[in-house]
Amino acid sequence: MLRDILHDLEWGIAFVIMTLILFVIIALLTSEPAIASGGGLRPIAKPERSPIATITETDIAPGQVLCRSEHVLSDEAGQKWDVMFFTQANTPQVTSLNLRLSGLSSALKIQSQRSLVIDIQGDRYKASDIFLQEAPLPSIGQYNLKNILPQLPTTDLFLEIPLEKGKLSRLHIPIAVVKEWQAVASKNSNPAPKLPSSIELFC
Numbered sequence: 001m002l003r004d005i006l007h008d009l010e011w012g013i014a015f016v017i018m019t020l021i022l023f024v025i026i027a028l029l030t031s032e033p034a035i036a037s038g039g040g041l042r043p044i045a046k047p048e049r050s051p052i053a054t055i056t057e058t059d060i061a062p063g064q065v066l067c068r069s070e071h072v073l074s075d076e077a078g079q080k081w082d083v084m085f086f087t088q089a090n091t092p093q094v095t096s097l098n099l100r101l102s103g104l105s106s107a108l109k110i111q112s113q114r115s116l117v118i119d120i121q122g123d124r125y126k127a128s129d130i131f132l133q134e135a136p137l138p139s140i141g142q143y144n145l146k147n148i149l150p151q152l153p154t155t156d157l158f159l160e161i162p163l164e165k166g167k168l169s170r171l172h173i174p175i176a177v178v179k180e181w182q183a184v185a186s187k188n189s190n191p192a193p194k195l196p197s198s199i200e201l202f203c
Helices: 002-030 175-188
Strands: 034-037 040-043 053-061 063-076 080-089 098-103 116-121 123-127 140-146 157-162 168-173
Touching: 053 175, 063 168, 063 175, 080 168, 080 175
Parallel strands: none
Antiparallel strands: 034 040, 053 063, 063 080, 080 098, 098 140, 116 123, 116 157, 157 168
């Protein structure tokens, strides 16, 4: 009987050791790497993931398609914005390439009639607010990038959104989103006319 007790005790000890080893492995896999700094160790910041492509097309009328790219992004203060770039696809001419910014907090109030500034490595472009009077909501601004987007290089950029009381919201736009804007803009052109599948000759 003593032998059975010792046997069970050995299995119990082995189980405890295996459990501890498993916890240590899980802790090593889930912990963030750290680097030394003046104040001790601090975790290494993880690189920001590129947003998943979200280009959609919606039929708004017979022969009219609205093409848009939409993301929710955070500004440098941590405030979230809905960023939608859209245009009407397959139109005879490029009428507008619209960027609509919607603050997802009641504290975000855009100063109407002030220009949006696009900052690319020190090069600054200004886009006018297209709401001639008041916006539908204080947190919404809309800007036409028709004359600006073709000048922009394919790189990430920053938007400086004018807020009330002279404040600014600085919003980072990743390169993946800029590429989506370019893809949306490319749809604002007439497609080549389709050739007939067969040609009949008449004598």
